[in-house]
Amino acid sequence: MIPQEYFLALGAILFAIGAFGALTRKNAIVVLMCIEIMLNAANINFVTFAVFSGGAAGQVFALFSIAIAAAEVAIGLAILLNLQKLQDTIELQDLNLLRW
Amino acid sequence: MTFTEYTWLIPLIPIIGLLLAAAFGKKTPEGGGYFVVGAVAVACFVSLMVAYEFFTGDGSPVYDTTIWIDLGTINGTQYQFEMGYYVDYLTALLLIVVSILCTLIVIYSLGYMHEEGERKRRYYVEIALFITGMLGMVVASNYLTAFVFWEIMGLCSYLLIGFWYYKPSAAKAAKKAFLTTRIGDISFMLGIIALFGAFGTLNYHELFNPEFIESFEVNYGLLLFAMLCFFGAAVGKSAQFPLHDWLPDAMEGPTTVSALIHAATMVKAGVYLVARSFPLMVDTPEVMIVIAVVGGFTAFFAATQALNNFNIKRVLAYSTISQLGFMFLALGCGGYIIATAGTDEHLLEVGNAGYMAGVFHLMNHAFFKALLFLSAGAVIHAVHTEDMRKMGGLSKKLKITSLVMLIGALAIAGIPPFSGFWSKDLILESTIAAAEVNSWFWILYIAATVTAFMTAFYMFRLWFMTFKGEESEAAHHAHEAPAVMWAPLVVLAIAACITGLFLLGPDGGLPAVIYTVSPEGNAIPGETLGLGWIEKLFTAWPTYVSLAMATFGIGIAYLAYYKKTLSLDFFAKGSNRKVYDVLQRRYYFPEFYDFVGEKGMYGLARLVDFIDRKVVDGVVNAIANVAVGTSGRFRKAQTGFTQTYAAVIVAAVSVILVLLYLFAEVR
Numbered sequence: 001m002i003p004q005e006y007f008l009a010l011g012a013i014l015f016a017i018g019a020f021g022a023l024t025r026k027n028a029i030v031v032l033m034c035i036e037i038m039l040n041a042a043n044i045n046f047v048t049f050a051v052f053s054g055g056a057a058g059q060v061f062a063l064f065s066i067a068i069a070a071a072e073v074a075i076g077l078a079i080l081l082n083l084q085k086l087q088d089t090i091e092l093q094d095l096n097l098l099r100w
Numbered sequence: 101m102t103f104t105e106y107t108w109l110i111p112l113i114p115i116i117g118l119l120l121a122a123a124f125g126k127k128t129p130e131g132g133g134y135f136v137v138g139a140v141a142v143a144c145f146v147s148l149m150v151a152y153e154f155f156t157g158d159g160s161p162v163y164d165t166t167i168w169i170d171l172g173t174i175n176g177t178q179y180q181f182e183m184g185y186y187v188d189y190l191t192a193l194l195l196i197v198v199s200i201l202c203t204l205i206v207i208y209s210l211g212y213m214h215e216e217g218e219r220k221r222r223y224y225v226e227i228a229l230f231i232t233g234m235l236g237m238v239v240a241s242n243y244l245t246a247f248v249f250w251e252i253m254g255l256c257s258y259l260l261i262g263f264w265y266y267k268p269s270a271a272k273a274a275k276k277a278f279l280t281t282r283i284g285d286i287s288f289m290l291g292i293i294a295l296f297g298a299f300g301t302l303n304y305h306e307l308f309n310p311e312f313i314e315s316f317e318v319n320y321g322l323l324l325f326a327m328l329c330f331f332g333a334a335v336g337k338s339a340q341f342p343l344h345d346w347l348p349d350a351m352e353g354p355t356t357v358s359a360l361i362h363a364a365t366m367v368k369a370g371v372y373l374v375a376r377s378f379p380l381m382v383d384t385p386e387v388m389i390v391i392a393v394v395g396g397f398t399a400f401f402a403a404t405q406a407l408n409n410f411n412i413k414r415v416l417a418y419s420t421i422s423q424l425g426f427m428f429l430a431l432g433c434g435g436y437i438i439a440t441a442g443t444d445e446h447l448l449e450v451g452n453a454g455y456m457a458g459v460f461h462l463m464n465h466a467f468f469k470a471l472l473f474l475s476a477g478a479v480i481h482a483v484h485t486e487d488m489r490k491m492g493g494l495s496k497k498l499k500i501t502s503l504v505m506l507i508g509a510l511a512i513a514g515i516p517p518f519s520g521f522w523s524k525d526l527i528l529e530s531t532i533a534a535a536e537v538n539s540w541f542w543i544l545y546i547a548a549t550v551t552a553f554m555t556a557f558y559m560f561r562l563w564f565m566t567f568k569g570e571e572s573e574a575a576h577h578a579h580e581a582p583a584v585m586w587a588p589l590v591v592l593a594i595a596a597c598i599t600g601l602f603l604l605g606p607d608g609g610l611p612a613v614i615y616t617v618s619p620e621g622n623a624i625p626g627e628t629l630g631l632g633w634i635e636k637l638f639t640a641w642p643t644y645v646s647l648a649m650a651t652f653g654i655g656i657a658y659l660a661y662y663k664k665t666l667s668l669d670f671f672a673k674g675s676n677r678k679v680y681d682v683l684q685r686r687y688y689f690p691e692f693y694d695f696v697g698e699k700g701m702y703g704l705a706r707l708v709d710f711i712d713r714k715v716v717d718g719v720v721n722a723i724a725n726v727a728v729g730t731s732g733r734f735r736k737a738q739t740g741f742t743q744t745y746a747a748v749i750v751a752a753v754s755v756i757l758v759l760l761y762l763f764a765e766v767r
Contacts, residue, residue: 099739
């Protein structure tokens with residue numbers, strides 16, 4: 001059986017990739033995708049711990065998380081669509097209306 | 101003791117008159133004046149009955165109190181204030197004087213204020229309240245309720261002096277009177293607080309009970325402070341130096357108000373307060389010296405200003421200040437003798453004579469000063485001017501007025517057998533007695549004697565200028581006042597003739613009216629002076645000194661203003677005029693007050709303004725500015741870029757995680 005550490009390492013690597021992407025990419029859609037990657041990294045951790053500690057709770061949480069991620073993406077894409085309509089851009093460096 | 105039980109009603113009866121006059125004054129004749137006359141007359145009747153019952157009683161104080169404010173016990177002191185009445189010799193005497201005078205003055209007002217029209221209702225309402233204040237102050241059973249009535253009088257004096265408020269001078273005089281007496285009021289309040297701190301009670305029947313006082317470990321400093329404050333209050337109310345200057349200006353009110361303020365109420369309240377606090381004050385010789393010196397100085401100081409004034413009412417105003425000074429001089433001298441007497445019975449007796457002289461003069465002065473003011477009112481009513489230079493030759497037209505005013509002038513000048521002579525002589529006698537204890541008092545005696553001369557001079561200057569000499573233009577149209585005005589004058593003139601003879605009453609007489617302090621400090625009725633005193637009086641040299649002074653003063657006035665053989669122009673010419681001008685300008689006291697007001701008070705106000713605007717507001721603004729400045733810098737951190745925020749969050753979480761890993765046991 002593959003040891004637990006491997007799964008956790010995979011989750012950590014995925015999370016790091018997602019975080020890096022979310023912080024550095026300019027396109028809002030790509031950032032949204034990166035956030036999805038981070039969520040999935042968390043899901044991997046849920047499932048890993050669920051399998052290795054023998055309970056079903058972690059797996060149920062993972063399912064919840066996937067559902068919430070779907071909802072979140074729906075909202076996020078709707079916002080981006082509106083942004084495109086109103087500001088003619090979804091480049092994050094152009095969107096700084098909420099500043100001083 | 102049927103009436104005594106209802107003593108507490110006395111101040112309330114004028115209130116009924118007030119309410120009736122206020123409610124129906126518009127529809128009834130004289131602006132509801134008859135209601136007030138009726139109410140004051142009833143109050144007068146009750147007062148006289150109370151006084152009668154007291155004098156026929158056993159002489160111990162009668163009092164009844166009920167709890168007014170109970171704040172419970174705080175730190176071992178019971179904060180409980182009572183209200184009620186307290187009748188002793190002094191109260192009874194004041195009740196007689198005040199109620200009779202108020203009644204006569206209100207009756208006189210019916211004639212004097214007849215032409216005032218719509219404003220009469222306000223006049224009668226205010227005057228009823230004023231009378232309530234004085235009567236309430238007299239019958240009050242403790243200092244706190246006395247203070248309440250004292251303040252009512254202060255308010256009413258403001259309202260009545262400013263009765264013709266559309267005249268700027270009257271409005272100014274009212275403000276001046278109110279603000280100046282206010283200094284005294286604050287002093288009274290401080291005294292009450294200090295007295296309560298010293299004894300834990302303000303009730304007369306406890307404070308004047310030697311056994312009660314002896315059961316206390318009296319803090320002498322606190323007592324001294326309280327007594328000084330009480331005298332300070334009297335200085336404000338009774339217009340003594342240096343708070344005297346409001347009183348001449350108070351002449352802006354109607355003459356009846358002047359009579360009420362100067363004869364029966366207001367200024368007498370200050371003397372009454374000192375006389376009332378006498379049993380406590382005799383424990384503090386320092387205060388007594390202050391009272392005697394201030395009184396003696398004021399008597400002299402005010403008399404000089406009356407010498408060359410041309411306003412008939414102002415001359416009387418200065419003479420009021422001067423005579424009040426005499427009363428304080430007597431009280432101070434008598435008290436000083438008692439304070440230093442120890443158990444020497446002869447000295448105690450002499451000291452009591454001083455106290456008696458002060459109170460006796462209070463009574464006599466009340467009658468003859470009311471007479472003088474009301475006569476002056478009759479003159480003003482007839483000629484419509486207050487300037488004595490425009491009068492003259494009025495005696496033919498105003499026969500009754502000139503006669504009664506002559507009686508008043510003789511009384512105040514101190515010619516026997518009119519009332520002023522007896523009390524003034526007693527005062528001078530007590531000054532000499534005090535001088536025998538402490539020779540510095542000779543200065544006060546000399547000042548008082550010179551004042552007696554000046555008094556005689558300016559009073560007869562007034563009388564000759566007004567009633568004798570060439571008939572002036574104003575005199576042509578003059579006519580005698582109506583009966584409602586001259587009848588009270590005649591009553592007062594009779595009083596001015598006979599009140600001095602109360603001293604000679606067969607058994608009792610006035611001395612029994614006044615309480616004295618026994619060696620143990622008990623308040624007991626004094627011995628009657630009797631006829632033996634007269635013999636003693638007319639064989640003693642000071643009597644002849646003061647008589648000579650009075651005659652001399654009258655003589656000079658006669659020569660200068662009636663015969664015109666003696667010219668006093670010398671004093672009004674060239675370099676001599678400086679003194680004359682100083683007197684005319686009232687020793688520059690109004691200027692001094694203005695200076696104090698402008699430089700002192702306004703400067704202080706500006707300082708406070710500066711502190712408020714710059715220091716207090718400055719601190720608040722500085723804090724706000726620091727907040728604005730720093731936030732101005734820090735808000736640059738808000739870039740609006742989503743990814744910056746995310747980066748900060750990630751960095752912060754990372755740091756927290758690292759710290760937790762390093763320091764907390766989460767491994």
